[in-house]
Amino acid sequence: MVIFPLFIHGQKGPDFSILTDKSFQKLYQNPEDCISYSQSLLISDKNIEHKIVLRNILSQAYAMQGNYVQSLTIYNQKEEEEGVGKNSQLYFVHLFSEYSLADQYQNLGLYNQSKKIISSILQNQDLLKSKDKKVKTTIAKLYQLQSINFGITRNYQEALQNLKISDQYLTGDNKENAILIWENKIFKASYFLRQNKLKEAKKLLNEVINEVKNNGDYPFIMAFAYENLSRYYFQKEDYLTAVKSLETGISQIENLPYNNIKIVFYELFTKNYLALNNDEKYYYYNNLYTNLKVKLDANKKEGIQYIVKLVETYNKKNFEIQKQNKIRQFRNTSIVVLFFVLGIVAYFLYESRRSKDLKKQLAFFEKQKEREQAIQLKDSIEKEQKNTEKESQKVSKEKEDEILQKLQEWELSTNFLSKNMSISILSAQTEVNTKYLSEVINSQKGKNFNAYINELRINHIASLLKNDPAFLNYKVSYLAEYSGFSSHGAFTNVFKSITGMSPNHYIQEIIKNKRS
CATH class of the missing domain: 1.10.287 (Helix Hairpins)
Known part of the structure; x- marks a missing residue:
């Protein structure tokens, strides 16, 4: 996710607003330029509010590159509170720090932790009534983050409601607000696509593309919009047009280090060329996707640790x-x-x-x-x-119920598809220690951790095969990799042990039932 600079009134208020706005725009144009420019500002500025905003922009620039450890390192650098005179300033520093932490959790896929922090902040009614521009912008971003957290668990109504509230805190009278509004529109379109509201989704995406073309150079936003437009055509089974949208989108960022969105493009290229039976293009993009995924997964795992x-x-x-x-x-x-x-x-x-x-x-x-x-x-x-x-x-009945509820919420995500999934990572994502998790999974799920994760993966891929026709065209090796298994053989053995038939047999049965 992307952080937005805030207009802070202080010793260097007007000048800092202009400088930060430029730093912020560079975040969407080239993360490396943004890092260089923001670091130069950080060295010369002594105001603690200015520093925390600049560090936040730097942190997001590293996250966009997939360098999650460096992103966390920048976030974790604490500033002395010396020279911060007003209580309102101290209050904003605390608020913005909490907001940054929620965003860091989300970057690492720890959505429950992010959701809890944001829920706690948004219970403050005095905060929600604030007229301060920098506070209102932070609130708008918090609601956007919370929308993403709800979207991960497929609660699209809550996700859309949070985006609606986010828009209410935006005035649109500066670049910061304008870009946030564009992002909200793209997120709305993505939720509409998942609800099969294709017409509404395409309208929003076309609006964003036209508005961005007429308001400057923002390759990240354009790529983000075209990525979702390709999903629209994929759902319409118009794979050639979906590929054209992907080519237009990736051309915006091809020479820029936006690795966190490039991997999405590579995966979508792979799916479309598989559906088009273009083996050459499929293997080319699948290789790009696999190599980048290994790198980003390792970085994310290190960040979680x-x-x-x-x-x-x-x-x-x-x-x-x-x-x-x-x-x-x-x-x-x-x-x-x-x-x-x-x-x-x-x-x-x-x-x-x-x-x-x-x-x-x-x-x-x-x-x-x-x-x-x-x-x-x-x-x-x-x-x-x-x-x-x-x-x-001993795990009490109340604690056991609480852990089961957390597992139920976690199962709605697709985190279990990660090849690096371990009980320590599950512990971090659910905020439950590994001993309690192991005990509850064994006693209540009737299986050990590995069997529990494998069953979630097989149930997920079996559901996709049944409900998404595109997956019936995929090779078993791709299904195995998509599901998080280390090899084709391991996937086939587990699939058969759970469903009673091999993946190929299962696919043939589905095709036979659809024809009859």
Whole structure:
């Protein structure tokens, strides 16, 4: 996703707005130029608000290239709050930081985490009523991000509603707002396509293409629009026109490092040439797609590991604080008990002075009592620790239901198609630790993690074969790769174990049923 610069009123307000607008436009023209230009601004500007916006633009430029680790590194660089005088400025810095984090999660495919952050921000009614331009622009972008999160789970009504609200916060009186409006139109068109509202989708895409042609050079937006226009023709089974749309779109960015959208073009070329039975073009674009996907998947996996470490560091600090609090409570309790015991001992020692025999008896009694209390205290502490450990190891019914709900939401995405899918990545995407995930999947799904993922993949590809005629023309090797399997043989074996027939047999049965 793309970040938009905000018009910030401060020590260098008007000049900074112009400079940032230029930096922002370069984001859509060439990410490398954007990085060079934005870094030069960042070095010379000391205003913390300016810095956080510039870092955000830099972060997005790296994300567009598929360099997710560098994108996260730029995001994670913290600025000193020195020199930020007004509370309103501090408030905006916090708001924009939360927004940037939600966008980073989305870039890495961690949509649930992104959705939670945005939902929390948008509960602030005072924020939603703000008249500040920079805040309103941020809100518009938040609603756009949330729309994408809903679109991933196929909740298209909510996705379209969020885009509608996003538009309400845009005035269209500057390039920043205009480009955001174009993006919203393209996203609306993509949701219409998925709902088979082809006429409405094509109208919006044509509007964007004509408006961009008349308002400057924005190759990324043009490529984005033509990519979705090709999907329109693909659904109409007009594969030749779909290819022409793809060729027009990729010509806009062919010599630019927009790897995050180039991979989409390569995949769509592959599908169309497969449907056209053009093996030469199919293998050419499939090779481009596979090579770039391996590179981007590795970068994304590294990015997820990076952000998981950030979260683990934060959780570790919280755990240490809780541990220190427990130790402090135990120490305070021990001191109270010790003073109590010492008080009793002192009392009986005073009384024992009047009687030598009584002194011996009391001394013996106190030693026994002190020993018993120490044993009881030790037993009590050990019992409490065992109970705590036992409770922490066992998944409660409420926690189990919560994890099952998260898995159900996650299953609506297609993240399980990734070849790099592992239980640690699933843990990051659902915010559930790996031990609980493994326990719930084994107990409630009746299978281990690998079997669970494989069943999701086979069910998904079986559904596509049944409902999307284009997939019936694909080779089994492509279906295997699309489903996330490491080899043709592994895919065939798992497919047969789940459906009771080979992929080829399954495809022939579908074709036979359609003919009859």
